[in-house]
Amino acid sequence: MRVVAFNSSHRKKSDTAALVDRLLEGAASLGAQTEHVRLADYRIGFCTNCLTCYRYQGAGIAPCSIKDDMRALLEKIRDADGVVLASPLHGGFLNGTMTTFFERATFTLGRPTGTIMGLRGCPEPRLTEKAxxxxxxxxxxxVPPELRQACDLATPWLRDCAPVLFNGELAGELYAASMQYHGLTDEECSRAFLLKELTDEQMEQAFDLGTKMAKTIEAGPRPYSPPGC
Ligand SMILES: Cc1cc2nc3c(=O)[nH]c(=O)nc-3n(C[C@H](O)[C@H](O)[C@H](O)COP(=O)(O)O)c2cc1C
Known part of the structure; x- marks a missing residue:
């Protein structure tokens, strides 16, 4: 059982990294082999819309005209039984690195022959050999948990896209925000924004999500099926 986590934070002392490490400890506690991939350590160029991947009709990962580290990252996904996507919230969405990673995965991992709610041309998984x-x-x-619905567009997007590209089942999600946000001075606000401390509860939620992933893998994840099917 292999779980790989892609973390898109560029900070050396990163809260996202701490959550990922804890999540992977949870998965490892149930026997998973784990890998924490820091996307900032890899070269990932922007998609140029050349359609090399889009036109590919063969098996497996589609080729890409950009020669960078993306292929190696996609192979890690192909070989994994569980995939974690972890991003800091930037402007209410995924950060640029995670957005670029997903952009490049869209048609290298997704075949443009799917139909979602009658809409043709949507990605469907290429890596169907396992879920x-x-x-x-x-x-x-x-952004406090009660404002999350309006200010966290990242989680719903990951929730919808990850199962398609990885041919998988969502085992769970974690949202971690600063827990001190009422009545803060500007300086305190800036500390909460930039230097927030993760709570023990958030770290335990990360551990639990790791165990949940391992259990989902053991039980056999459901392969992707488009909404409404
Ligand atoms: C450009 C930028 C935009 C941000 N936008 C948001 C935001 O919309 N909502 C929020 O709660 N935090 C926002 N943040 C704060 C980060 O999400 C927060 O500092 C996070 O803990 C960083 O995680 P890391 O330490 O793993 O990089 C933003 C930070 C940056 C640098």
């Missing part, structure tokens, strides 16, 4: 467990971790600064 994978998926999980999302979104790490926010100041």
């Amino acid at each position: 994978r467990a998926c999980a999302s971790v979104v790490n926010a600064g100041i």
Whole structure:
């Protein structure tokens, strides 16, 4: 059982990384082999819309005209039984690195022959040899949980896209924000935004999500099926 986590934070002392490490400890506690991939350590170029991947009709990962580290990252997904996507919340969405990673995965991992709610041309999984467990971790600064619905567009997006690209089942999601946000001075607000401390509860939620992933893998994740099917 292999669980790989892609963390898109560029910070050396990263809250997202701490949550990912804890999540992977949870998965490892049930026997998973784990890998924490820091996307900032890899070269990932922007998609140029050349359609090399889009036109590919063969098996497996579609080729890409950009020669960078993306192929190696996609192979890690192919070989994994569980995939974690972890991003800091930037402007209410995934950060740019995670957005670029997903952009490049859209048609290298997704075949453009799917139909969702009558809409043709949607991605469907290319890597159908097995189903994978998926999980999302979104790490926010100041947006409190009660405002999350309006200010966290990242989690719903990951929730919808990850099962398609990884041919998988969502095992769970984690949203971690600063727990101190009422009545803060500007300086305190800036600390909460930039230097927030993760709570023990958030770290335990991360551990639990890791165990949930391992259990989902053990039980056999459901392969992707388009909404309404
Ligand atoms: C450009 C930028 C935009 C941000 N936008 C948001 C936001 O919309 N909502 C929020 O709660 N935090 C926001 N933050 C704060 C980060 O989500 C927060 O600092 C997070 O803990 C960083 O995680 P990391 O330490 O793993 O990089 C933003 C930070 C940056 C640098």
